[in-house]
Amino acid sequence: MIRLKNVSKSYDGDKPALIDVNAAVTKGEFVFLVGPSGSGKSTFIRLLLREFLPSRGEVIVAGQDVVHMRSWKVPFLRRNIGCVFQDFKLLPNKTAFENVAFALEVIGRSRNVINTQVPEVLRLVGLEEKLDRYPDELSGGEQQRVSIARAFANRPPLLLADELTGNLDPATSLGIMTLLNRINRTGTTVLVATHDREIVDSMRRRVIALEDGRIVRDQLKGVYGYED
Amino acid sequence: MYFIKEALSSFRKNIVQSIAAVTTVALCLVVIGLILMVMYVGGEIIEGIEKKVEIEIFFDNPETIQSSGRVTARMDKIQEIENTVRAWSEVSKVRYVSKEQALDKFKKDFQYNPEVIQNIEGNPLPDSLRVSLKNPRKVDAVANRLKTIQYVKDLAGDLDKNVQYGKDTVKRLFAVTRWVSIAAGGFAALLIFVSLVLITNTIRLAIFARRKEIGIMRLVGASNWFIRWPFILEGMFEGFIGAGVAILILVGIWRTLFTNLASGKVLAFLSFQIDQTAFIKLILLLALSGAVIGSAGSFIALRRFLKV
Numbered sequence: 001m002i003r004l005k006n007v008s009k010s011y012d013g014d015k016p017a018l019i020d021v022n023a024a025v026t027k028g029e030f031v032f033l034v035g036p037s038g039s040g041k042s043t044f045i046r047l048l049l050r051e052f053l054p055s056r057g058e059v060i061v062a063g064q065d066v067v068h069m070r071s072w073k074v075p076f077l078r079r080n081i082g083c084v085f086q087d088f089k090l091l092p093n094k095t096a097f098e099n100v101a102f103a104l105e106v107i108g109r110s111r112n113v114i115n116t117q118v119p120e121v122l123r124l125v126g127l128e129e130k131l132d133r134y135p136d137e138l139s140g141g142e143q144q145r146v147s148i149a150r151a152f153a154n155r156p157p158l159l160l161a162d163e164l165t166g167n168l169d170p171a172t173s174l175g176i177m178t179l180l181n182r183i184n185r186t187g188t189t190v191l192v193a194t195h196d197r198e199i200v201d202s203m204r205r206r207v208i209a210l211e212d213g214r215i216v217r218d219q220l221k222g223v224y225g226y227e228d
Numbered sequence: 229m230y231f232i233k234e235a236l237s238s239f240r241k242n243i244v245q246s247i248a249a250v251t252t253v254a255l256c257l258v259v260i261g262l263i264l265m266v267m268y269v270g271g272e273i274i275e276g277i278e279k280k281v282e283i284e285i286f287f288d289n290p291e292t293i294q295s296s297g298r299v300t301a302r303m304d305k306i307q308e309i310e311n312t313v314r315a316w317s318e319v320s321k322v323r324y325v326s327k328e329q330a331l332d333k334f335k336k337d338f339q340y341n342p343e344v345i346q347n348i349e350g351n352p353l354p355d356s357l358r359v360s361l362k363n364p365r366k367v368d369a370v371a372n373r374l375k376t377i378q379y380v381k382d383l384a385g386d387l388d389k390n391v392q393y394g395k396d397t398v399k400r401l402f403a404v405t406r407w408v409s410i411a412a413g414g415f416a417a418l419l420i421f422v423s424l425v426l427i428t429n430t431i432r433l434a435i436f437a438r439r440k441e442i443g444i445m446r447l448v449g450a451s452n453w454f455i456r457w458p459f460i461l462e463g464m465f466e467g468f469i470g471a472g473v474a475i476l477i478l479v480g481i482w483r484t485l486f487t488n489l490a491s492g493k494v495l496a497f498l499s500f501q502i503d504q505t506a507f508i509k510l511i512l513l514l515a516l517s518g519a520v521i522g523s524a525g526s527f528i529a530l531r532r533f534l535k536v
Contacts, residue, residue, distance in 0.1 A: 089443065107449050
């Protein structure tokens with residue numbers, strides 16, 4: 001599902017954010033990408049979304065060569081990737097339903113599809129009672145659920161999450177993780193970038209650890225790592 | 229439809245900005261419209277003057293020809309020249325003016341200066357041919373060609389003096405026409421540029437107001453054209469309304485001008501008319517340029533935003 005080969009990325013003038021990274025994630029896996037702030041987790045995620053190109057190396061996502069992809073094809077790549085962020089990125093003037101519907105609308109799904117799919121995915125994340133609430137009427141955890149619902153509404157084969165529990169308390173975070181686990185069980189590949197020790201240790205899934213732009217550890221059923 | 233709905237709601241949300249953009253487009257198009265109208269009227273006037281540009285061939289009097297030993301049968305030859313020249317494709321009209329007709333005309337022109345007429349003894353004016361052209365700009369070439377005709381050489385003697393067409397006047401006229409068009413065109417281009425910049429700015433603000441939305445659209449894989457359309461429509465819409473306002477203003481100006489003209493108060497000496505079709509063409513042109521300016525402005529504003 002994801003393959004990075006000798007990938008390096010440096011921003012202008014800065015020290016490199018990723019150095020010679022090799023990694024492969026197969027379909028259906030659940031992977032934590034861990035490491036302290038500035039270790040290159042976000043760069044890793046954004047490369048997969050082709051928000052920018054690597055300075056060197058090869059990036060394959062969902063069978064597509066991201067580096068040599070024509071830019072007009074990028075939107076179609078992104079339709080195959082669900083994406084969740086720390087700051088939720090919900091539209092404040094739209095209800096939970098409309099926020100999820102919006103994601104389907106803009107990729108040209110019909111009204112019919114939207115009207116059946118949106119309530120279904122909101123039920124999946126446990127918000128079937130709160131379809132008509134605006135984001136500021138929802139708690140942080142609920143907002144993150146809406147954003148997961150939006151990411152998953154189009155049933156993408158790959159779900160990326162960048163620090164999605166960064167703004168949430170531990171109990172809520174665990175709830176969100178359970179939800180991701182459930183999504184993973186539907187066959188969706190899930191990649192979670194986080195520095196939340198507790199959730200990584202509690203889930204016991206594959207862990208890829210980054211430090212200063214290099215992969216320092218890649219283990220199945222791993223934990224967050226050594227004491228800081 | 230989604231795009232139109234989005235464009236309209238964005239227009240309403242940024243109503244102040246939108247009105248500013250519409251106003252600038254309207255102002256620019258009014259000025260452009262006025263320039264076009266003035267150019268049109270000026271063109272009519274100049275065309276009128278150009279039509280009056282004619283080449284005159286003055287023929288020596290029979291006595292002069294006789295005494296210099298040149299061949300006779302003068303009237304036949306003049307007739308011959310007239311026929312030859314009339315057949316040229318550049319020529320629209322050839323008119324024979326006898327010396328008597330010339331004198332009558334002269335007397336009429338100077339009827340308020342009887343002393344001038346009194347000073348004339350006999351009829352010093354020559355017979356002549358007046359050649360009008362289809363395209364007055366070719367006057368030089370035609371005049372030179374006339375000078376090569378053998379009969380003209382025979383009958384007009386001193387060619388430089390006797391083949392006349394107000395060379396310098398014509399040249400100056402054409403130079404002025406050209407400079408006026410260039411200056412007006414440059415001014416219009418400048419105004420179009422200004423309106424383009426202003427529309428671009430409005431749309432940029434509209435984009436900025438919705439950058440979060442656009443960010444999400446790009447994240448979930450909306451195609452670039454899908455993101456672009458509402459803004460392009462918005463710009464087009466603004467350009468169109470601007471053009472509409474401009475057209476209304478121009479119609480107003482046109483009306484007042486013409487009621488005054490008809491009553492002979494202003495510019496009565498210029499007997500010009502903008503005919504209906506020319507005005508409709510002008511309206512269509514303005515509406516079109518409004519829409520083009522609007523959408524082009526949006527496109528420019530979006531270009532940087534949508535780089536993947």
